[in-house]
Amino acid sequence: MIVADDLSWSYGEQQVLSAVALATRPGRVLGLIGPNGSGKTTLLRLLYGALSSPSGVVLVDGDPLRSLRPREAARRLAVVVQEAPGESPLTVAEMVLLGRTPHLSTFQRANAEDHDVAADALRRVGALHLADRAFAGLSGGERQRVLIARALTQRATHLLLDEPTNHLDIRYQHEVLGLLAHLVRDLGTTSVVVLHDLNLAARYCDDLVLLGPGGVAASGTTADVLDPDVLESVYEIGVRRVEHDGQLHLLFSPSDPSHPSVARPRAIQEALS
Numbered sequence: 375m376i377v378a379d380d381l382s383w384s385y386g387e388q389q390v391l392s393a394v395a396l397a398t399r400p401g402r403v404l405g406l407i408g409p410n411g412s413g414k415t416t417l418l419r420l421l422y423g424a425l426s427s428p429s430g431v432v433l434v435d436g437d438p439l440r441s442l443r444p445r446e447a448a449r450r451l452a453v454v455v456q457e458a459p460g461e462s463p464l465t466v467a468e469m470v471l472l473g474r475t476p477h478l479s480t481f482q483r484a485n486a487e488d489h490d491v492a493a494d495a496l497r498r499v500g501a502l503h504l505a506d507r508a509f510a511g512l513s514g515g516e517r518q519r520v521l522i523a524r525a526l527t528q529r530a531t532h533l534l535l536d537e538p539t540n541h542l543d544i545r546y547q548h549e550v551l552g553l554l555a556h557l558v559r560d561l562g563t564t565s566v567v568v569l570h571d572l573n574l575a576a577r578y579c580d581d582l583v584l585l586g587p588g589g590v591a592a593s594g595t596t597a598d599v600l601d602p603d604v605l606e607s608v609y610e611i612g613v614r615r616v617e618h619d620g621q622l623h624l625l626f627s628p629s630d631p632s633h634p635s636v637a638r639p640r641a642i643q644e645a646l647s
Contacts, residue, residue: 473527
């Protein structure tokens with residue numbers, strides 16, 4: 375489990391996060407959602423140690439993240455960030471094999487067991503046939519599969535992803551998130567994923583943390599957090615929730631700012647006052 379308590383972060387004088395708390399659960403996908411600038415990526419970076427909160431603590435399997443050496447942290451936390459090495463000269467097999475680095479000593483080379491672990495990860499994400507291809511020549515969806523395979527190759531207990539569907543078309547968005555949800559539940563690992571699209575979050579996340587101005591606006595199961603009243607107060611847009619074939623969907627109704635009968639959103643009212 376990853377347990378965080380009283381996390382905060384500021385960029386200069388701008389307070390982005392304050393008193394944030396969350397806890398993951400094995401075999402479940404936790405989504406971080408919220409408007410632009412609410413601190414989703416910042417919170418994810420606090421969870422894997424790229425940033426260090428001036429307050430609070432992050433516990434990974436009961437141990438303070440700050441107490442873990444980088445190699446040990448990498449054995450527990452596998453991270454897929456947005457800045458993928460698109461022009462890397464590596465093949466897919468070589469890229470995925472990098473996931474074994476935390477398990478090797480400084481000058482140790484990957485052995486047959488490491489290659490088997492990498493091949494198994496590629497097989498799990500349906501990308502074993504890409505092993506000899508150049509990573510730079512893959513499509514966006516294929517790259518995301520390979521990066522998830524590299525994360526699986528770490529054999530970490532927690533998988534953290536920053537907007538893994540960014541710049542992907544609809545098919546690949548569902549393909550990547552469906553794969554992630556299946557792997558997490560199949561392997562019993564924990565996953566934290568940053569998402570913008572609330573309908574993708576509704577379909578593939580088990581739990582959600584909704585970030586608003588300065589901190590957590592709501593947290594809990596996906597069904598509980600995606601409450602229209604809560605979402606409208608955070609996103610300042612009309613929200614209607616419907617169910618179809620047992621699946622939750624959200625419909626949005628943006629206001630027409632040119633219509634005189636439509637009240638301005640709160641943020642605009644405050645800016646003009």
